Amino acid sequence: MSHFEQIRVMFGAAPQKPTVVTPEAKQVHSLKRMTKADFEAIKQHARDHELVTHKWRNRRWAVLIFSNLLFTFSFWLDIQILEGALTASRFVGFHLIDLNSALQVMLAHQHIIVNLFIGTATVFVLWALLGGRSFCSWVCPYHLLAEWFEWLHLKLVSKKLVSEHEFHRGTRTVFWVAFALLAVVSGYTVFETISPTGILSRALIYGPSLALAWVLLLLVFEVVYSRRAWCRYVCPIGLTYGIVGAVSPVRVEYRLDKCFHEGDCRKVCLVPHVLDVVIKGRAAAMNTPIGPDCTRCGLCVDVCPSGALVFDVKGLSKLL
Numbered sequence: 001m002s003h004f005e006q007i008r009v010m011f012g013a014a015p016q017k018p019t020v021v022t023p024e025a026k027q028v029h030s031l032k033r034m035t036k037a038d039f040e041a042i043k044q045h046a047r048d049h050e051l052v053t054h055k056w057r058n059r060r061w062a063v064l065i066f067s068n069l070l071f072t073f074s075f076w077l078d079i080q081i082l083e084g085a086l087t088a089s090r091f092v093g094f095h096l097i098d099l100n101s102a103l104q105v106m107l108a109h110q111h112i113i114v115n116l117f118i119g120t121a122t123v124f125v126l127w128a129l130l131g132g133r134s135f136c137s138w139v140c141p142y143h144l145l146a147e148w149f150e151w152l153h154l155k156l157v158s159k160k161l162v163s164e165h166e167f168h169r170g171t172r173t174v175f176w177v178a179f180a181l182l183a184v185v186s187g188y189t190v191f192e193t194i195s196p197t198g199i200l201s202r203a204l205i206y207g208p209s210l211a212l213a214w215v216l217l218l219l220v221f222e223v224v225y226s227r228r229a230w231c232r233y234v235c236p237i238g239l240t241y242g243i244v245g246a247v248s249p250v251r252v253e254y255r256l257d258k259c260f261h262e263g264d265c266r267k268v269c270l271v272p273h274v275l276d277v278v279i280k281g282r283a284a285a286m287n288t289p290i291g292p293d294c295t296r297c298g299l300c301v302d303v304c305p306s307g308a309l310v311f312d313v314k315g316l317s318k319l320l
Contacts, residue, residue, distance in 0.1 A: 006246065006291035006292055006293075007243070007246060007292070009273060009274070009291060009293065010239065010242050010243075010246075010291065010292055010293040011170065011173045011239075012168065012169040012170025012171075012172070012173050013170075014273075015273055015276035015277075015282075017281075017282060018282065018283070018284030020284060021283075021284045021285075022284065022285045022286065024285070024286045025256055025283055025284060025285050025286055053302050054302055055298075055302060056297070056298025056299070056301050056302050056311070057297070057298060057299060057302055059298070060137055060138055060297060060298055061144065063138050063139075064137075064138055064139060064140075064141070064143070064144050065144070067138075067139055068086075068139075068141050068201065068204055069204070070082050071084070071085060071086070071089070071201065071204065071205050072204050072205050075205045075206070084096075085198065085201040085202050085205055086098060086139065086140075086141075086197060086198065086201040087101040087192060087195075087197075087198045087201065088101060088119065094119075094122060095115050095116075095118050095119030095122065096119050096122055096123055097116060097119030097120050097123060098123065098237070099120060099123055099124060099127070099240050099241060099244060100191070100236055100237045100240040100241070101189070101192060101198075102116055102119070102120040103180070103240065104179065104180070104183045104189040104190075104191055104192055105183075105189055107180055107183035107184045108183040108184070108186070108187050108188055108189050109187070110184070124244060127241055127244050127245055127248075128244050128245060128247070128248060129248060129249065129250070130245070130248060130250055130296075131245040131248035131250045131251060131292075131294075131296050132240075132241035132242045132243065132244040132245020132246065132248065132292060133238050133241050133242045133245055133292065133293060133294060133295040133296065134241075134245070134250070134295060134296040135237070135238075135241045136231065136237070136238050136241065136295045136297075137270075137295040137296060137297035137298075138296070138297075140197050140237070141197065141200040141201060141204065142196040142197050142200055142215070142218075142230070142231075143231065143295075145200070145215075145219060146219065146222060146228055146230065146231060149219045149222060149223050150222070150227060150228055152223050153222060153223045153224075153227050154227070156223065156224070157227075162223070162224050162225070164226070164227060165225050165226045166226065167226065167229070167232075167233045169232070169233070169273065171233040171234070172232070172233050172234060172235070172236070172238070172239055173239065175233075175234050175235075175236060176236035176239050176240070179191040179236050180236075191236065194214060195235075195237070196214070196215045196218055196230065197235075197237060199211045199212065199214065199215055200212075200215060218230050228270055231270060232270065232271070238293075238295070242292045242293050243292070245292050246292040248292070249313050249314035249315060249316075250296065250311070250312075250313055250314075251289040251290060251294070251296070251311075251312060251314065252289070252290040252294055252296060252298075252300065252301060252309055252310070252311060252312070253287055253288065253289050253290070253309070253310055253311075253312040254275075254277050254278060254283065254287070254288045254289075254290060254308060254309055255286065255287055255307075255308050255309075255310065256283045256285070256286050256287070256288070256308070257286060258306050258307055258308040259278060259283075259306060259308035260305075260306055260308075261278065261279070261280045262304075262305060262306075263278075264303045264304065264305065265278060265299075265300035265303055265304055265309055266278065266300075267303075268299040268300060268303050269299065269300055270295055270297065270299075271293050271294065271295065273293070274290050274291045274293050274294045275290065275300060277290070278308070278309075289312070289314070290309075296311075298311070
């Protein structure tokens with residue numbers, strides 16, 4: 001899939017079947033055209049010898065908790081290593097400003113502040129290298145809470161106590177534009193007022209406030225009505241970082257020859273449309289990098305029983 005097509009999908013377009021398939025991929029697809037009983041037997045064999053772990057999830061949780069607590073302890077102990085919150089901070093004197101927050105501020109004030117530009121450039125380079133939406137799963141405190149509450153939602157759905165409701169993915173693009181226009185028209189960063197990322201970050205550092213009631217309301221909505229609704233359909237932060245990380249060398253890679261199409265990866269994925277390539281017959285090449293809307297959370301890597309999904313750094317294998 002081209003970079004242009006990946007960006008289209010990130011903005012809400014439906015993934016398309018590939019029009020050009022490499023000869024190697026065609027050969028693997030043809031080998032998988034067997035009777036349903038044979039294919040189910042192979043899938044069962046993969047499950048019996050599955051490689052499922054929680055390695056990447058545990059690493060991600062550790063990094064996320066550590067990075068947020070670093071703000072907290074820097075403030076409490078007054079050691080001034082890391083000052084501020086996730087939206088805007090200074091690390092040993094270097095300004096670090098969240099890209100979406102910087103965009104909102106520039107639109108609201110309609111001019112560029114020097115420190116704002118420096119802090120934005122630093123963060124831009126960092127997440128362009130690591131992969132834009134990895135901010136969501138590796139740093140954002142709301143993502144961690146929503147992930148824990150997601151377990152409760154799935155439990156209630158399995159018991160048929162609540163129903164799952166989905167919205168069009170393009171809704172997030174509409175909100176991204178709406179928050180940008182509100183900043184321009186009002187001269188105020190409206191999104192920053194209601195962003196659970198900023199609210200939780202400030203609460204961890206400076207203490208709780210009434211704004212936490214809004215975060216709790218979001219979590220309740222996600223538990224009883226729509227799974228991970230804020231991250232999937234509203235939050236513009238992920239879209240902003242996804243655009244930045246579109247050419248990141250760090251990505252999850254899909255390997256067709258190892259896949260038995262169990263579908264477990266799509267069940268755990270926050271953005272399952274990025275894993276459209278794992279559907280039987282959809283892969284256009286033997287190795288396919290997952291698109292920029294991927295949060296690099298590693299859940300699909302952990303749950304894949306055959307090791308068809310792995311973390312990869314573009315070009316690194318050629319150097320080894």
